[in-house]
Amino acid sequence: MAISDYIHTFGQYLFARHGERIHKIALDAGFTCPNRDGAKGIGGCTFCNNNSFNPNGSEPQTLEAQFDSGRRAIAKRTRAKKFIAYFQAYTNTYADVAELDALYRQALKQHDIVGLSVGTRPDCVSGEVLDLLAGYREEGLIVWLELGLQSAFDETLRRVNRGHGLKEYREVAAAARQRGISLCTHLILGLPGECGSHYHASLDTVLDIGVDGLKLHPLHVVKHTVLANQWRRGEYRPLQREEYILHACDLIERTPEHIMFHRVTGTAPKDILLAPEWCSQKWNVLNGIEHELARRGTRQGRLAQGPLIKTSDSHATFDGKTRIAVGGKSMAECPVLIQNPVEEEILYAT
Numbered sequence: 011m012a013i014s015d016y017i018h019t020f021g022q023y024l025f026a027r028h029g030e031r032i033h034k035i036a037l038d039a040g041f042t043c044p045n046r047d048g049a050k051g052i053g054g055c056t057f058c059n060n061n062s063f064n065p066n067g068s069e070p071q072t073l074e075a076q077f078d079s080g081r082r083a084i085a086k087r088t089r090a091k092k093f094i095a096y097f098q099a100y101t102n103t104y105a106d107v108a109e110l111d112a113l114y115r116q117a118l119k120q121h122d123i124v125g126l127s128v129g130t131r132p133d134c135v136s137g138e139v140l141d142l143l144a145g146y147r148e149e150g151l152i153v154w155l156e157l158g159l160q161s162a163f164d165e166t167l168r169r170v171n172r173g174h175g176l177k178e179y180r181e182v183a184a185a186a187r188q189r190g191i192s193l194c195t196h197l198i199l200g201l202p203g204e205c206g207s208h209y210h211a212s213l214d215t216v217l218d219i220g221v222d223g224l225k226l227h228p229l230h231v232v233k234h235t236v237l238a239n240q241w242r243r244g245e246y247r248p249l250q251r252e253e254y255i256l257h258a259c260d261l262i263e264r265t266p267e268h269i270m271f272h273r274v275t276g277t278a279p280k281d282i283l284l285a286p287e288w289c290s291q292k293w294n295v296l297n298g299i300e301h302e303l304a305r306r307g308t309r310q311g312r313l314a315q316g317p318l319i320k321t322s323d324s325h326a327t328f329d330g331k332t333r334i335a336v337g338g339k340s341m342a343e344c345p346v347l348i349q350n351p352v353e354e355e356i357l358y359a360t
């Protein structure tokens with residue numbers, strides 16, 4: 011069995027739809043972020059280190075050079091001949107629409123690029139940008155908008171200095187899907203003050219608004235961030251690997267089968283990763299998720315539309331208990347931190 015026997019993956023979807031493997035090539039097009047330059051905020055999200063996107067800290071290469079190295083790296087693992095240009099680093103809609111069009115078309119003119127995936131913040135996507143993306147779709151190209159929501163709780167978003175709330179996400183998500191643009195939403199597990207109940211509520215909110223794809227990530231503590239200082243002072247405790255696996259599996263079970271998972275974990279470069287150490291081992295986490303889904307005898311969608319459940323309520327801590335609300339509804343207080351992960355969970359997850 012493979013993880014794709016339990017999860018509807020984006021790769022599977024592309025293969026079924028296009029009859030061949032299609033991979034993403036991640037790009038840094040030299041954007042910045044309005045949450046860093048003062049337009050929306052200063053300092054950025056508390057967990058964000060510029061170098062997470064570009065570990066060498068140097069100016070990004072030309073798009074052509076990035077495509078070449080992306081193709082070479084992917085060729086070592088697969089025989090994929092077609093690719094999606096994934097504008098990943100920073101806020102990839104943070105420019106004038108004409109500039110964006112020129113940039114995106116520069117990528118699309120590559121002979122083997124069959125579409126675009128554009129990662130951005132919910133408060134930085136105008137109607138004109140959505141019209142631009144919808145136009146590419148009408149040309150027959152694959153087009154995805156990737157929105158970093160991270161949490162549906164405004165209090166959490168404020169706590170990590172995100173600079174936007176759920177409202178902006180709700181508006182852009184609806185407007186994108188009205189235009190037929192496929193939407194992939196990013197959620198982080200382990201944000202300060204959150205626990206399993208929050209992850210479930212965030213997922214339920216995203217599903218309720220409407221979404222086509224999801225990315226799940228554990229929160230990384232990386233160097234030169236506010237979060238790193240909070241972690242050093244003992245104010246933040248990252249999720250342990252086994253906790254992450256349990257929470258991710260809970261969310262996968264609650265997600266309807268037709269929604270594609272673009273990712274169920276994420277990694278950070280070793281040279282800037284402070285904690286948790288397991289975040290540097292993507293395959294170890296993926297194997298753990300696969301084993302846990304097999305152990306439960308479950309798969310994606312088995313608990314879709316079920317009642318709110320709290321199966322894995324150990325959580326990242328921040329300033330003790332929190333009481334926060336989503337969509338105007340009050341949520342229960344986080345349960346008390348579980349000091350030691352349940353042994354059984356470690357045994358079956360490894």
Ligand code: SF4
Pocket residue numbers: 043044045046053054055058059100101131158172
């Ligand atoms: S929105 Fe993205 S790029 Fe901007 S500060 Fe937050 S994590 Fe960093």
